[in-house]
Amino acid sequence: MDQVLFDFVSAACKLHNWPLSTVTKHHWWRDMGVSDDDFWQPIHDAGITFWANLDSFPWTRELLAYVDNQFRLKDGNCWTICTSPSRCPDSRIGKLASLHSQGIMPPIPVLFSSEKEKYATEDTILIDDNEEVIRRFRAAGGKGIVFPTPYNEHGDYSSDPVAFIKIMVENVS
Secondary structure, X not given: OEOOOEOHHHHHHHHXXXXXXXXXXXXHXXXXXXXXXXXXXXXXXXOHHHXXXXXXXXXXXXXXXXXXXXXXXXXXXXXXXXXXXXXXXXHHHHHHHXXXXXXXXXXXXXXXXXXXXXXXXXXXXXXXXXXXXXXXXXXXXXXXXXXXXXXXXXXXXXXXXXXXXXXXHHHHO
């Protein structure tokens, strides 16, 4: 959900007063000598508000419409948003509020798990911006697509991520 539908990175940089240019990969703050605790504490202190006020990306609606069109089952069952919660329980409530404020939920079910590979089957496709999460998902038997962002292996496609996802879905389906 973060960096696929909502801009976590910009919000985190703003909260820390860091320029967006400091972001070169996942866990970028570690390269700056900032501990995980020091990175996450201001976000936890901001609570639900931090998560509820994340901005969506310009492509969020288009991506959701595409995924819904491709994966909604004939019996009405649908796909699921799987998102990793932070260490703070407020992230779950805030992420749900963010989805609700964008009109995304209901009806899309949301699963909170930092172990997304537990849900891998030969029939599941995970779209995630974190290469390591996708690697673990594939190793567990699922199909995974790395969502293009400027700081991952598909950064060259980050200007039109939905077009990239459409091509990749065709290749893994």
